[in-house]
Amino acid sequence: MQRNSIKVSMAVVRRLPKYYRYLGELIQNDILRISSKELGKIMGLTASQIRQDLNCFGGFGQQGYGYNVVELQKEIGNILGLNKTYNCVIVGAGNLGQAITNYEGFRREGFILKAMFDVNPRLIGNTIRDIKIHDIMELGEYVKENQIEIGIICVPKEFSQKVADTLVENNIKAIWNFAPADVNVPESIVIENVAISExxxxxxYLMNEDSLNL
Amino acid sequence: MQRNSIKVSMAVVRRLPKYYRYLGELIQNDILRISSKELGKIMGLTASQIRQDLNCFGGFGQQGYGYNVVELQKEIGNILGLNKTYNCVIVGAGNLGQAITNYEGFRREGFILKAMFDVNPRLIGNTIRDIKIHDIMELGEYVKENQIEIGIICVPKEFSQKVADTLVENNIKAIWNFAPADVNVPESIVIENVAISExxxxxxYLMNEDSLNL
Structure with a gap:
């Protein structure tokens, strides 16, 4: 919720990665042109909502011809910043940190995982997929010296704010937080708190909706 | 997107877990009464949006007195179905499956993890936090015989649809899918595809927003 200037509503922003993903699946299935109506059907949106969303970024369709799927995905990728690369670190080398290291597509989309950090002496010094696990005491210096832009927090929630503070003090640009408690950062830092319980x-809710008296 | 009857908009439904979480944090900080304005400030919503959201479920505030935080959290928990318990299995006992097993709050909120399943002979027969890892060949029979309601899919995306099909054939009610590809299920099954890349x-996007020409 911390943003310097609100240009496009967050509801639209949060749909962009969905467009990117669904268009990628269309490309994999060799579907190279699609109308807003057909795309809406796949994504559970109305055609007019899709046109409105894409018009926030200048629109990409040609009246009556639908969208060129490959071009549209590329344009949305550019808007999402996926045409760049990002130096990342993972803090917390437990199961979740390791799962993210192994996440397919992470490298392909330009996320360069430079190092992991942990407090556990049994993990420090090991490597996972060629990524070295460092002592968490070295986190601040490493982030500053290696121009790390994204810090990924996978520590228990008691430690997440302290880790975030260290990242912020050492010029991190963005934090992707998996600890099950929001962390607070200055407004200039981009933060995504991932709350999987939501x-x-x-x-x-959906399992029980029919029994609610609405 | 597959729902039998749309009663409350999904945008409102998806905010309910956020209310639940933020109200829980207020309780932890001993804040027991809050106005819609104050709650909105914490959650990044307007006071009127909060009143509108809660009015979908009958409203819970008293004009001029704000909300009783404990009662409101309990009511929202009931709406979310968190006053019940759910028998769950995790399919895929790799890092992600193990991370979910270890997820704090999972048991506390009524999710009873009965078993895990994997194809890896080195994992089959082991236990993680007292949860036994079974051969994936036993999945269908186990789900049917133990009245499993929620299947949690943590396998690579090549296998996720096949796992979903097995779960559906054996009367699963809901699927929480972490594989990075949507799975398709009949409309009667509740599905949440968790796409962490989104x-x-x-x-x-937010890191680059200032450089977009909007």
Whole structure:
């Protein structure tokens, strides 16, 4: 919620990665042109919502011809900043940190994982997929010296704010936080708090919706 | 997107877990009454949006008195179905599956993890936090015989649809899918596809927003 200037509504912004993903699946299935109506059907949106969303960025369709899927995905990728590369570190080399290291597509999309950090002496010095696990005491210096832009927090929630503070003090640009508690950072830092329980609770809501008296 | 009857908009539904989480944090900080304006400030919403959201479920505030935080969190928990328990299995006992097993709060909120499943002979027979890892060949029978309601998919994306099909054939009610590709299920099954890359791409969008010509 911390943003310097609100240009496009966050609801639209949060749909962009979905467009990117669904268009990628269309390309994999050799579907190279699609109307806003057809795209809407796949994504569970109306055609007019899709046109409105894309018009925020100048629009990309040609009346009556639909969208060129490859071009549209590339344009949206550019808008999402996926045409650049980002130096990243993971703090917390437990199961979740390791799962993210192994996440397919991470490297392909330009996220360069430079190092992992942990407090556990049994993990420090090991490598996972060629990524070395460093002592967490070295985090601040490493971030500053290696121009790290994105810090990925995978530590227990008791330690997440302290890790975020260290990252911020050493000029991190963005934090992707998986600890199950929001961390607070200055407004100039981009933060995404990933709360996986929110998705689980949406699931249980939908399981029970029919029994609610609405 | 597959729902039998749309009663409350998904945008509102997806905010409910956020209310639940933020109200929980207020309780931890001993804040027991809050106005819609103050709650909105914390959550990045307007007071009127909060009142509108909660009015979908009958409203819970008293004009001029704000919300009773404990009661409101409990009510929202009930709406989210968190007053019940759910038998769950995790399919895929790699890093991600293990991270979810270790996720704090999972048990506390009524999610009873009964078993894990994997193809890897080195994992089968082991236990993680007292949860036994079974051969994936036993998945269908286990789900049917143990009244499993939620299947959590943590396998690589090549296998996710096949796992989903097995779960559906054996009367699963809901699927929480972490594989980075949507799975398709009949409309009667509740599905949440967790695409963690969407959160990462939102992050990179926000990192680059100032340089977009909007």
């Amino acid at each position: 998705s689980l609770y949406t699931l249980t | 959160s990462l791409y939102t992050l990179t």
